[in-house]
Amino acid sequence: MATIRATCTVCGDVELGTADVRVRVDPTSHQGTYSFVCPRCDTLVVKPAQPRTIDLLLASGVEYDVGTAPMELVERRPSGAPFGERDIHAFSSLLDDDGRLWEAFEAADSRR
Ligand SMILES: [Zn+2]
Numbered sequence: 001m002a003t004i005r006a007t008c009t010v011c012g013d014v015e016l017g018t019a020d021v022r023v024r025v026d027p028t029s030h031q032g033t034y035s036f037v038c039p040r041c042d043t044l045v046v047k048p049a050q051p052r053t054i055d056l057l058l059a060s061g062v063e064y065d066v067g068t069a070p071m072e073l074v075e076r077r078p079s080g081a082p083f084g085e086r087d088i089h090a091f092s093s094l095l096d097d098d099g100r101l102w103e104a105f106e107a108a109d110s111r112r
Contacts, residue, residue: 002060023064
């Protein structure tokens, strides 16, 4: 059985067997996802996979399903800093002032 190295979103690099990994392939784009349950923390990890990664996983004997990947995994990620506590406080203070809240919405709309 081949050893597959993957990265858990919680604990980092882990080693898996082919039976621990599952591939889901979109038959039209040949892209998809692979998933596994982390052997250290039991987190279900699902990651997007390019055709080359899918080919390597299938060649090593990983089982697969055919179907489309969830849109969250293939859509473009927004750029910019992650939403933080400072943003929550700023938004919370806007809720106390309808005028400033409206101005903030208009400013955000004009940036699109
Ligand atoms: Zn883990």
